[in-house]
Amino acid sequence: MIEVKNLTKSFGKQVVFKDINFKIADGEFVSIVGRNGAGKTTLVKILMGLEKKTSGEIVMGHKNQIGYVPQFRNIDLDYPLNIEQFMRLNLKFTLNPQKRRHDSEEVERILQQTNLSEIRDRPLGLASGGEKQKAYLAQALVNRPEILILDESTASLDVDVKIQLMDLVSELNKKHGLTVLFITHDSELTKRYTKRALLFENKSVESIDVNQIAEDMFE
Amino acid sequence: MFEYEFMREAFIASTFIAITAGIVGVFVVSRNMSFLSHTLSEIGFAGAAFGILVGISPLAGMILFTLISSIAVGSLSTESSRREASISAISSLFIGLGILFLSLSSESSSYATNILFGSIVGISAKEVTQLMFLAIFVIVVFIISYKPLTFDSFDHIGAQASGLNTRLLSVVFLITLALSVSIGAQIVGSLLVFVLLTLPGATARYLVHSVPKLLMISVGLSLAGVWLGLYLAFVTNWPVTFFISAFEVIAYFLGLSYKNWKLSH
Ligand SMILES: Nc1ncnc2c1ncn2[C@@H]1O[C@H](COP(=O)(O)OP(=O)(O)O)[C@@H](O)[C@H]1O
């Protein structure tokens, strides 16, 4: 479970959000929505310990097992590593042969699950937008996280590719009980995959039913 | 050629230099630091000239200057574009300083040529030992930090997202880069040491797609370049740096053509 109590974050004088409160249950698949600059990415960074909170409290069950797929990645056309090697970057170093075998099995399983097996040897720079997002997801999964945070991973993807990616995430959520925080601007996807959304608005956060989300709410 | 003591020493020194440069180069290229390594070699030139002027060795002067500058760079803002502009301003200052130091010192100008263009005859047995230890130090640092350094170098944002201390890794890397520039310059010269520190690593990217393979190809190309360069320099009496840079540049363009050919098939 993630519980946020009276959390406030400001950068200098600029207050991003003030005294926000919410809970996310284990195994929940929740959307996080709000306009650009509302503080969604900042919240995630605080949860991950990558950014300091200004005040407030965060209670979390499994602090170390968050898989985070960041909003921006700089993989250009010349990027040399292939998809499997890119995934493996996130594995912890170990000399223990048993752990290494276990890691390899895990990589294998995730490659299958994300439908990347056949293109595992392809340089990531040459992969399509959807394949790249799947590779980012796959990399975040190799450490067996219990919480997965997707920061606008479906932005700029074609509709059918979005659905493919989200179906996969949904399956991980249902079968493996993975808690998913899905940051998005896509009201259709929130309705299709989640029941509840945390709406960032006017420096605060409100938990709403996805059916309350209007088309132009985060423009 | 190995009947000559100086050739044996040059050979041993070059071998260690090439292995270090080949390894470091893979990371220089993936961290987009080709430009910085070029600047560091210019700063190294000033350091070597300073070393001559105050009577410590050129190598020590070089290490002093490159270490201080790389730590300064590491503690500057992480905004890389801003970094490049200020770095190029600083590098012209250092070239000027290097020229000043050389003209102030009483040593002959052949010293200056050695620093700038490299030399295979200038290296003493004591210096070979120093270079070996420095090279081994760099290699050991790489082995220890291999896993996090690879993550950070090949996916900086992902490494940050996974909670790695990327700041510390950056400082560690810059220190090894400073040392590599300093030891590489002893054979290739500070004018062209960045050739060894960037081209083999860049060429490898056109050929293979995993980190261990990148390292193998980069070290291989680097070794082939210096060995061939030493041999040809010995036979022809032309400068070793010419042969090394010619070899690495040709390998680079062959690699690039191979990649383009593969893309179109
Ligand atoms: N490191 C930072 N320094 C200063 N301001 C920041 C920093 N990171 C984010 N901000 C500001 O905080 C606000 C929230 O940003 P962000 O969390 O990225 O929004 P979102 O992800 O909801 O689009 C924005 O106004 C942004 O400019």
Ligand SMILES: [Mg+2]
């Ligand atoms: Mg954001």
